[in-house]
Amino acid sequence: MAEWLKGQVARKTRWNDTHYSLAIDAEGPDFVAGQFIRVGMDLGSERVGRPYSLVNPPHEPLLEIFFNVVPEGPLSSELAALDVGDELLLTDAANGFLTLQEVPAQARDLWMLATGTGVGPFLSMLQTDEPWQRFDRVVLGYGVRYADNLGYRELIERLQRTHAERFHFVPFVTGEAVANALPGRIPDAIVDGSLEARVGARLNAESSHVMLCGHSGMIADAVAALEARGMRRHRRREPGHISTEKYH
Numbered sequence: 001m002a003e004w005l006k007g008q009v010a011r012k013t014r015w016n017d018t019h020y021s022l023a024i025d026a027e028g029p030d031f032v033a034g035q036f037i038r039v040g041m042d043l044g045s046e047r048v049g050r051p052y053s054l055v056n057p058p059h060e061p062l063l064e065i066f067f068n069v070v071p072e073g074p075l076s077s078e079l080a081a082l083d084v085g086d087e088l089l090l091t092d093a094a095n096g097f098l099t100l101q102e103v104p105a106q107a108r109d110l111w112m113l114a115t116g117t118g119v120g121p122f123l124s125m126l127q128t129d130e131p132w133q134r135f136d137r138v139v140l141g142y143g144v145r146y147a148d149n150l151g152y153r154e155l156i157e158r159l160q161r162t163h164a165e166r167f168h169f170v171p172f173v174t175g176e177a178v179a180n181a182l183p184g185r186i187p188d189a190i191v192d193g194s195l196e197a198r199v200g201a202r203l204n205a206e207s208s209h210v211m212l213c214g215h216s217g218m219i220a221d222a223v224a225a226l227e228a229r230g231m232r233r234h235r236r237r238e239p240g241h242i243s244t245e246k247y248h
């Protein structure tokens with residue numbers, strides 16, 4: 001059973017009215033890029049803890065989470081109200097299998113597809129050396145409703161500059177027309193081929209591994225679209241081509 005540790009907010013980023021990041025100073029835990037911890041606060045007489053993916057790469061000293069305020073959600077609004085210097089709780093162990101260690105060795109192209117704050121674990125992985133050593137192509141598809149929900153644009157632009165030949169960033173914005181963003185949902189862009197056309201590569205069982213993170217509806221529809229192409233969920237005992245992590 002994981003124990004609770006104390007942490008202190010070292011940096012707060014407000015991306016817009018609903019999206020925030022907190023960088024937390026704490027002793028541990030160790031983690032692999034893509035994993036999540038539980039973050040908690042004592043609210044009244046109750047300790048409320050929720051899982052959050054770590055956005056920072058493991059070699060960086062501060063632990064960072066990226067979250068949106070969920071209306072009537074007990075913890076997210078309290079986290080958004082924290083300021084630099086405030087204390088919060090986190091577990092001393094990280095968990096989760098949405099990691100590059102779980103991606104079979106034969107995959108040449110890595111497709112990371114996220115909605116909303118589900119981009120977090122991918123940003124952690126992209127700041128390590130492993131994706132750039134292992135894959136010919138790395139795609140980050142990042143779906144949001146409005147363009148100002150796209151966090152971490154500077155980091156993504158830096159990755160584009162550093163890995164110009166290998167890295168393909170594809171924003172999806174469903175709620176307004178935005179230059180360079182695909183207009184629909186990620187699963188629809190898999191079905192109609194517009195994601196592949198944008199990247200200039202095929203999504204298939206021979207060369208691709210797809211990681212999906214975020215909203216359960218996006219994940220279910222994307223898995224169905226990929227299964228229609230002969231891809232299947234990855235399991236350790238039965239290697240496949242699709243890894244998922246559902247936030248809500």
Ligand SMILES: Cc1cc2nc3c(=O)[nH]c(=O)nc-3n(C[C@H](O)[C@H](O)[C@H](O)COP(=O)(O)OP(=O)(O)OC[C@H]3O[C@@H](n4cnc5c(N)ncnc54)[C@H](O)[C@@H]3O)c2cc1C
Nearest residue numbers: 036050051052053066067068070073074075076117247248
């Ligand atoms: C493995 C895992 C990792 C997660 N990592 C992150 C993360 O990195 N960043 C992050 O923002 N959230 C993440 N979540 C969701 C997070 O744990 C909380 O559920 C969320 O922040 C809301 O917390 P809450 O206490 O305010 O509301 P909750 O009581 O947790 O949820 C209230 C309602 O809001 C829904 N909900 C949960 N998350 C969202 C969301 N992002 N947008 C809209 N509705 C939502 C829930 O399904 C529920 O119906 C993760 C969830 C899981 C299972």
